[in-house]
Amino acid sequence: MSAGRASESADRNAESGDDRGPGRATPPVALTIAGTDSGGGAGIAADLKTFAAHQVFGTLAVTAVTAQDTRKVHGVLALEPHLVEMQIDAVLGDFDVAAAKTGMLATLANVEALAARASVGRLPPLVVDPVMVASSGSALIEGDAVGAYRRLLSHALVATPNLAEAEALLGRQIRSIPAMAEAARELCDLGVAFAVVKGGHLGGGHATDVVCDGTSVTTLTAPMVPTENVHGTGCTLSAAVCACIARGLAPLDAIAHAKQYVSAAIASARAWRLGSGHGPLDHFPEAWSPCS
DSSP states (O other), X not given: OOHHHHHHHHHHXXXXXXXXXXXXXXXXXEEEXXXXXXXXXXXXXXXXXXXXXXXXXXXXXXXXXXXXXXXXEXXXXXXXXXXXXXXXXXXXXXXXXEEEEEOOOOBHHHHHHHHHHHHTTOSSSEEEOOOSBOTTSOBXXXXXXXXXXXXXXXXXXXXXXXHHHHHHHHTSOOOSHHHHHHHHXXXXXXXXXXXXXXXXXXXXXXXXXXXXXXXXXXXXXXXXXXXXXXXXXXXXXXXXXXXXXXTTOOHHHHHHHHHXXXXXXXXXXXXXOOSSSSOBOOSSOTXXXXXX
């Protein structure tokens, strides 16, 4: 509805004695630049659910269409960079976007296009989930995108690589919590303001992530939930960070909140039976309130 039509509607309501008020306040807007997941658990589907859970209005630019389920990715069709950029321009030209995130960019050309755009300030504050390698070790991008991702990270506010992605970006193995801390520091040396290295099962009975702000290092832990329903955890974490930044939180507070949210989303879905592989999270867990 246009502003003029909305005003006319409000005037009619006032004349008819409608006292329901003007409705809810306008939410902040976030943008996800990522691929689809036909199973609904990861990618743009997870991002938009996470935005909604945090009362953030989600917009999107699709980079690739995937045929996937809880077991595996069956096929991928990547979009050309010009079409990805057209989607971004359409959103940024019409919405006041407070924060953006990247997920699966699918091709080296798409990473390079986003890095070039970020280098000249044509993106909002950016959370980069450098989706190159799945936790299983499977490659999720065409071509050697390490150099392009390093350029993109130099313009990012937050980066959230998993262990395999951090290893690819830095060219070495990471097999301990101290090594994760050093990796986070090295990622900040590339130019990213806040680096989050996701440790997965490296913390034993705890899900351990390490955060560096360029100076100090913080370790975030949560109890490991015994469940197979962990599909989309990386997308969800980066989307929650993006949503909280859009809502005005400082990056470190946004990261800490996102960690808590993902833990609650995993715990809430631990007994779900959706699909025959690694099931999705519950993006709307009970007893959860958005960041503020």
